Amino acid sequence: xxxxxxxxxxxxxxxxxxxxxxxxxxxxxxxxxxxxxxxxxxxxxxxxxxxxxxxxxxxxxxxxxxxxxxxxxxxxxxxxxxxxxxxxxxxxxxxxxxxxxxxxxxxxxxxxxxxxxxxxxxxxx
Numbered sequence: 870x871x872x873x874x875x876x877x878x879x880x881x882x883x884x885x886x887x888x889x890x891x892x893x894x895x896x897x898x899x900x901x902x903x904x905x906x907x908x909x910x911x912x913x914x915x916x917x918x919x920x921x922x923x924x925x926x927x928x929x930x931x932x933x934x935x936x937x938x939x940x941x942x943x944x945x946x947x948x949x950x951x952x953x954x955x956x957x958x959x960x961x962x963x964x965x966x967x968x969x970x971x972x973x974x975x976x977x978x979x980x981x982x983x984x985x986x987x988x989x990x991x992x993x994x
Contacts, residue, residue, distance in 0.1 A: 876962065
């Protein structure tokens with residue numbers, strides 16, 4: 870399975886995995902699964918850290934690499950699809966995750982049930 874972590878799921882997986890649902894924890898532990906964070910999440914984390922709205926590792930890239938997670942870059946195709954999505958979800962970072970999940974055939978790991986209206990495969994975080 871190919872998993873794309875919503876920003877909160879990424880942070881929980883790194884710092885407090887017990888906050889994740891059991892099925893999500895098992896999926897992350899399964900070495901046969903590919904676990905990805907989006908460049909959109911790295912951007913969101915950096916912005917929120919800079920404004921004092923979020924505590925996250927200073928060495929996010931190193932911590933995610935040590936956890937075995939890879940990063941999914943944002944392509945122009947991702948951006949075009951994200952921009953054209955119906956406005957069910959107004960958060961631009963979340964809309965990018967939906968576009969990436971759709972285009973890359975990824976299962977989105979999240980607690981945000983608003984993603985369901987976009988028809989992407991979800992795994993409860």
